[in-house]
Amino acid sequence: MKITMIIPIYNESKTIDTMMDQLDTLPGDWEILFADGGSRDDTLEKIGTRYRCLKSPKGRANQMNHGAANASSDVLWFIHCDSVLPKDAHAQIGAAVENGASWGCFHIGFDYDGPFMGCNTYFSNRRAKKGIAFGDQGIWVKKDVFDAMGGFPNLPIMEDYEFSLRMQKAQLPICQLPGTIITSGRRYETRFPPLTMWQMFRLRCLYRKGMDIEEIARRYKDIR
Numbered sequence: 380m381k382i383t384m385i386i387p388i389y390n391e392s393k394t395i396d397t398m399m400d401q402l403d404t405l406p407g408d409w410e411i412l413f414a415d416g417g418s419r420d421d422t423l424e425k426i427g428t429r430y431r432c433l434k435s436p437k438g439r440a441n442q443m444n445h446g447a448a449n450a451s452s453d454v455l456w457f458i459h460c461d462s463v464l465p466k467d468a469h470a471q472i473g474a475a476v477e478n479g480a481s482w483g484c485f486h487i488g489f490d491y492d493g494p495f496m497g498c499n500t501y502f503s504n505r506r507a508k509k510g511i512a513f514g515d516q517g518i519w520v521k522k523d524v525f526d527a528m529g530g531f532p533n534l535p536i537m538e539d540y541e542f543s544l545r546m547q548k549a550q551l552p553i554c555q556l557p558g559t560i561i562t563s564g565r566r567y568e569t570r571f572p573p574l575t576m577w578q579m580f581r582l583r584c585l586y587r588k589g590m591d592i593e594e595i596a597r598r599y600k601d602i603r
Contacts, residue, residue, distance in 0.1 A: 385446035407469025465558030483554030484512035
């Protein structure tokens with residue numbers, strides 16, 4: 380089974396080498412697409428001809444949708460450029476699809492082991508188990524399902540949250556795989572982790588209540 384890995388990027392000079400080194404040794408039949416939103420550093424020079432890189436309008440949703448439109452496989456996997464991926468990711472996704480799953484994600488872990496991070500990890504994975512997957516958990520989905528859902532909504536933020544809500548509304552159950560993606564915990568290193576967790580939860584509540592998405596995006600930048 381071929382799986383298309385779609386990686387949205389923008390000024391990823393600090394992370395791109397590590398990501399490509401991972402990809403070089405990741406087992407499985409992959410189509411790998413970087414979707415660049417107009418990087419102004421040396422990201423594109425570093426990629427060169429090593430991997431295929433698509434030019435896209437800036438915005439994570441735009442970039443991921445553009446990557447999906449150019450994918451040649453029946454299964455899509457969206458990941459962040461600063462993630463550490465499970466070595467057996469291809470086998471796990473492939474087995475889930477063959478068993479009838481239409482979409483899912485992985486467990487999440489953080490590269491920062493500070494106070495309360497265990498609680499953060501637990502609640503992040505508990506949320507995903509209940510059907511709400513975020514982008515840093517590596518959302519994967521069958522391409523026909525993704526297309527039928529209209530892809531990721533064109534939002535400046537929370538495109539992954541809205542996508543999960545739509546999947547729930549369509550009664551498509553999530554399949555959370557046992558592997559773990561390690562992601563950056565930098566936002567928790569300089570702030571009190573429970574406060575950051577509460578602020579993120581608060582933004583999701585405000586989104587569900589209909590707050591203007593641009594205002595939510597502005598508040599999110601303060602948290603980051």
